[in-house]
Amino acid sequence: MTTSATKLTPEVKSVIGATSEFTEAGWGVVNKEGLRRFTHAIMDPDPRYWDNDFAKTTRYGEVIAPHLHGGGGGRPPWETLDPVSYTFRQNPIADSTRDAPSGRQGALPRVPTDLVRLLNAGNEIEMYKHPIMGDRVYSQNKYANIIERVGRDGSHMLIVTTETSHWNQRGELLYINRGSSIRR
Amino acid sequence: MTTRTGEELRNKQQTHYEDVNEGQMLPDYVLGPMTPTHIFRWSAAIENWHRIHYDQDFAVYHEGLPNILVNGSWKQSVLPGYLKDLCLPDGWMWKCSFQHRAMIVPGDTITCWAKVTSKKVIDGLGFIELEVGMKTQDDIETCPGQATIVLPLKGGRSVPYPFVPPKS
Known part of the structure; x- marks a missing residue:
């Protein structure tokens, strides 16, 4: 749909800089089974992720996890309602479960826009340390920036950049991920 | 073009600063062809329920996409890997x-690549700047960076x- 109305409204601008609580990231404790599923899914056969004996001979001295295994993920806590059932009761053609109450601490406020479609635009990642087995990963989110772009068809879209820093339970910085999404 | 195995990664020899030069293409890595199962496996592993990644009818008829899509979050783990x-x-x-x-869809084969754009020594360590990406079999760059x-x-x-970044 073509429209000349800006989507970068004062309400949208008001959430720039909003910072979440410092909270445990979505993956919970780094564990062997979760690590197996993750590394299989990214097709990374590195034995540093699973071979204890070999890992002891590496600079890490123990099995490590890929950086991004430690953060993100949409796992709702046990005590929350089922986000899938909730979502599709509310809207049978919903494109995802992102609007279901997450029950998770650390969520940023919703960007107040009527743009409903969401696409991943890009990422800027800085790596410092790998998570290891048994680590609890903590994160903090911030809306680093929101800008507006106008498509070739004249439609307005928002590009929302969220900066998420991740630490382990010892307070060591693991990585920073600045992810940008397109709302259109 | 290359694939990689656990044994290759176990036995890999160190590349040093002196081994790379501006303009050099570093060894690439080929993944695929991607299938709906690969894509669904990732969505399930991270509990990403965005339907364009596993519901073909929704992706094609509701979103107007050519097929289900490989997740951006998958690429953001694969390219750094x-x-x-x-x-x-x-x-x-x-x-x-x-x-x-650009979209990656079932049937695509992906080549991760890296080209050296510059290099310099800082505090006794070699910092290599790269142009990177993930190209399809049709030479379409999906993920420039x-x-x-x-x-x-x-x-x-x-x-x-x-890792401790340099102060300068």
């Missing part, structure tokens, strides 16, 4: 940024772990 491999065993993939420019990897110099000091 490829760069990690280039640095093994004792270098470090420090920074990586990229855009999701840049990266900074850190390699040791021959006979030089170890790259610190956890």
Whole structure:
């Protein structure tokens, strides 16, 4: 749909800089089974992720996890309602479960826009340390920036950049991920 | 074009700062062909329920897409993983940024690639600037970006772990 109305409204601008609580990231404790599923899914056969004996001979001295295994993920806590059932009761053609109450601490406020479609635009990642087995990963989110772009068809879209820093339970910085999404 | 195995990664010899030069293409890595099962496996592993990644009817008839799509979040783990491999065993993939420019769909074969754009020594460590990406079999760049990897110099000091960026 073509429209000349800006989507970068004062309400949208008001959430720039909003910072979440410092909270445990979505993956919970780094564990062997979760690590197996993750590394299989990214097709990374590195034995540093699973071979204890070999890992002891590496600079890490123990099995490590890929950086991004430690953060993100949409796992709702046990005590929350089922986000899938909730979502599709509310809207049978919903494109995802992102609007279901997450029950998770650390969520940023919703960007107040009527743009409903969401696409991943890009990422800027800085790596410092790998998570290891048994680590609890903590994160903090911030809306680093929101800008507006106008498509070739004249439609307005928002590009929302969220900066998420991740630490382990010892307070060591693991990585920073600045992810940008397109709302259109 | 290459694939990689656990044994290759286990036995990989260190690439040093002196081994790479501006303009050099580093070894690439081929994944695929991607299937709906690969894509669904990732969505299930991270509990990403965005339907364009597993519901073909929704992707095609509701969203107007050519097929279900490979997740951006998958690419943001795979591309840094490829760069990690280039640095093994004792270098470090420090920074990586990229855009999701084109869709990857079932049937696509993906080549992760990296080209050296510049290099310099800082505090006794080799900082290599790269142009990176993930191309399809049709030479479509889906994920253009840049990266900074850190390699040791021959006979030089170890790259610190956890990584400590230079002050300058």
